Amino acid sequence: MFLSQIEFDRAAARDPYQWHRALWKLFPGRDEAARxxxxxxxxxxxxxxxxxxxxxAVRPESAERVRVLACREYALALSPGxxxxxxxxxxxxxxxxxxxxxxxxxxxxxxxxxxxxxEEEQLAWLAxxxxxxxxxxxSACSGLPPLYFRKKDHPGKLATCLFDGVLEVTDAERFxxxxxxxVGPGKAFGCGMLSLARG
Numbered sequence: 778m779f780l781s782q783i784e785f786d787r788a789a790a791r792d793p794y795q796w797h798r799a800l801w802k803l804f805p806g807r808d809e810a811a812r813x814x815x816x817x818x819x820x821x822x823x824x825x826x827x828x829x830x831x832x833x834a835v836r837p838e839s840a841e842r843v844r845v846l847a848c849r850e851y852a853l854a855l856s857p858g859x860x861x862x863x864x865x866x867x868x869x870x871x872x873x874x875x876x877x878x879x880x881x882x883x884x885x886x887x888x889x890x891x892x893x894x895x896e897e898e899q900l901a902w903l904a905x906x907x908x909x910x911x912x913x914x915x916s917a918c919s920g921l922p923p924l925y926f927r928k929k930d931h932p933g934k935l936a937t938c939l940f941d942g943v944l945e946v947t948d949a950e951r952f953x954x955x956x957x958x959x960v961g962p963g964k965a966f967g968c969g970m971l972s973l974a975r976g
Contacts, residue, residue, distance in 0.1 A: 787825065794928045804838070871902075912944065956971050
């Protein structure tokens with residue numbers, strides 16, 4: 778895997794949906810490939826450049842208005858019992874199914890995602906997501922302003938929070954899969970990347 782620091786021009790990507798599209802430019806010739814990168818916006822001003830931390834399976838290449846500032850390859854060195862500090866920008870939600878059993882266009886019962894607002898619900902959500910790969914030793918979460926975006930001319934809003942804490946690896950293989958695939962929904966909008974450091 779590769780961990781990179783990316784910078785892009787705000788004019789190239791004004792909202793979270795466009796951020797994802799801008800980052801695809803770092804991987805030329807892979808338009809039809811499945812997304813194999815995760816990212817988190819680290820800082821950005823309304824008019825200046827936006828800094829992004831990017832985790833990818835393939836080394837990124839700078840493109841127009843999207844620059845690779847630094848990149849390093851890293852291998853996961855995980856073992857059960859190991860304590861690690863972590864950071865995760867996430868979109869904690871629960872899914873509610875239609876009470877009347879109405880069906881969507883695919884013939885499935887209609888459902889919608891509802892954001893989890895209370896801190897205890899958010900922490901319980903994270904513990905469930907890590908289950909089988911790691912357990913939380915300590916964690917706090919901070920609510921952030923919603924992310925507003927437009928997708929195919931439809932407005933959308935994502936409720937996010939930032940988790941910081943310490944976890945213990947319980948199953949290295951399962952936890953490695955969580956790191957590679959990300960945690961929870963909203964990955965196309967910069968959620969789900971689990972950053973780790975020694976505890």
